[in-house]
Amino acid sequence: MRYAGRITEWNGERGFGFVVPSGGGDRAFVHVSQFQRGSRQPVVGDLISYETLRDAKGRLTARTVRFAGQKIAVPASGTRLPGWQIALGFFLLLAVATSLGKLPILVALAYLAASLVSFTMYCLDKTAAEKGYRRTPESSLHLIDLLCGWPGGLVAQQWFRHKTAKASFQSMFWLTIFLNLGGVAWLIVSGRMQWLSSVLLGE
Template sequence: MEPGLRQGKLIKWKDERGFGFIQPTDESLEVFLHISELKDSTRRPQVGDIICYYTVTENGKTRACNAFILGARIKKNSSSTSNNISKYPFPILELLLLSSLPLIGSIHFTWITANPIPLILYPLMSFLTFALYANDKSRAKRGDWRISEQMLHLCELAGGWLGGFVAQRKLRHKNIKRSYQVVFWIIVTLHIAFWVDWLFLSGTIMKIFLRSNFKN
């Protein structure tokens, strides 16, 4: 075993929140493990898994880092190493593709209605949402009280989904949990659909929706 590398059994795991606790083989105190510190694993952790890990102490709290599941580790070679390096670049192309329609739509909306709210709301809420993602990941690593997923989704719905998208790619946070991703992409689809309706259908779908919900 490598110097400093420890081993223990995963005795608690909250998959929906992405963290759990390891019982070291020497029967010492349980060690906190966050999903972001689980490297090169072929699957999500489960209670009973043997975890190999290093430890780091911050603010008097010890947590696992650079961990992997024994028997479920991706075999590394030169090609996979280079792939891992390029796996998480800043998503410039994806961001441009996703933001182009909302940007054009916001400019058109401002031009037609003299209302700049979309142009202000998207960057403002995206910055706020990115900051909340970063803060939530930091809290998770420290084992502190987390920011609720409902709050993150609410910020995304209010226009911050672009910031959420960047945070998922750059911080590797909330990018694995399937249930979270389903809600996130529903929010993205709603925003894209709104601008498609505004730009190409003159708001027809939105008008029909409003009439059906607010008619006497």
């Protein structure tokens, strides 16, 4: 069953707020991830339609949210490359470069370990956003992505539908990717990567 209501509270920085149904009733928690992809940022006073369910703690939450008068989005049939394919292709490239001796194995291991940490951090932040818990600072997500964790972050964003609609976050996220790749490329070309690998391995 869909309800109509008005957003009475909204935290733009954290991406969540509360909606009260028209005519009165229990307010529901609403998160930005539940709006249709490509929707504008909500503000206090917006009229929306939504479905409800209760989370693990019995709190009422709004799902499949649409602004009043907004049509149901039809999935695009474009050729957008899923995050997991980009990440898989990158790791395959790392594997080939490592097997050919062009890249120290520590680099591939660093990307793998950091990606697992990044994926976990996004997962925990998504859960915290839905349940109203303390969030992971965006700066921490950007830092782990900068430190070789961006493949895991890219997969997590699309897997959990998290942070994909926030333009400022996406701009910084892609900047961390370019900085990371640029930094690793410089270490390889300058020969410092081999030196760093020797130091870490005690050779």
